[in-house]
Structure formats: structure tokens, C-alpha cells
Amino acid sequence: MSIHPLGNEIRAHRLRSKLTLKDVAKKTQCSAPYLCRIETGKSAPTDRNFLERLASALTLSGTQKERLIEAADESQKVLQLRGEISVKAYQVAYRFSKYVTQLRNEDLVELDAILARAHEKGDPMPTS
Structure with missing residues (x-):
């Protein structure tokens, strides 16, 4: 998608x-x-x-x-979003893509920590 x-x-x-x-x-x-x-x-x-x-x-x-x-x-x-995702995940990704440049550094650090935790749970993180 x-x-x-x-x-x-x-x-x-x-x-x-x-x-x-x-x-x-x-x-x-x-x-x-x-x-x-x-x-x-x-x-x-x-x-x-x-x-x-x-x-x-x-x-x-x-x-x-x-x-x-x-x-x-x-x-x-x-x-590009890989694989099948939920409607909610699509909405979040869309909003993120639209407003990422307006986020404060602290917000980006927090999002990165959330994504790192998801990676630790076994979700493969792309290398590129």
C-alpha cells in the first residue's frame, strides 16, 4: 500500500x-x-x-x-508501506508523512523509542 x-x-x-x-x-x-x-x-x-x-x-x-x-x-x-496494514495504521502513517517536518525533536525521539520497542518485540527493522 x-x-x-x-x-x-x-x-x-x-x-x-x-x-x-x-x-x-x-x-x-x-x-x-x-x-x-x-x-x-x-x-x-x-x-x-x-x-x-x-x-x-x-x-x-x-x-x-x-x-x-x-x-x-x-x-x-x-x-511505501510494506504488507497488509490496518486502516488505523494507514491513517497514522499518512498523518506522520504529512506532518513529520513539523514535529519537535523531543517528539521524534519519543516516536523513535516507540519504534525501537516494536523492533525489540521481533518486528524486523529495515536496514536501508
Whole structure:
């Protein structure tokens, strides 16, 4: 599962427009599997020409197109969550990703201690 602004944005516009992945792929000159990878957060394109074609395929307004480009920029900072997680865990991870830069050092130390305790209980901690 991933928190991926661009994928969420594309999917919402595509479904609202009642377009399939194949419809949008044809209009943007890419493959449906590639669009699926974008929607699911497995790929995050930065090519402005592609984003322009995508905005056109989805018939986005100027404001919507700007939001799509902002979402593409945000998606470069994607947070990947491994395995199946609960809704509550997803909500916490989402809030953390959104507000981590606003946390005080003391809060980060406390969170790190909580995570260290979880690791001690046998939850494998990634090395990278």
C-alpha cells in the first residue's frame, strides 16, 4: 500500500470521467499497465510532457491540471508501506508523512523509542 498523491488524483479524475485505463493510455500514448503502476504508486512520472498529455486526456481545467502537477511533485516523496496494514495504521502513517517536518525533536525521539520497542518485540527493522 502506498500514499501516492498522483495516483489518487489520476484515478479520481479517470473514474469521474468514466474512462478506463485503456482509454487514458490510448490518449496519452502509453500502456495501460504503466498507468496502473502510476495509480497504485509503483511509478511516479516527472516528465512534464506526459503530465500535459495526461491532463488533456482527463480533460482537466487549469486548476485541476495545476493540482495534477503538484501531485506529481508530491509523489516523488512517496511513502511505501510494506504488507497488509490496518486502516488505523494507514491513517497514522499518512498523518506522520504529512506532518513529520513539523514535529519537535523531543517528539521524534519519543516516536523513535516507540519504534525501537516494536523492533525489540521481533518486528524486523529495515536496514536501508
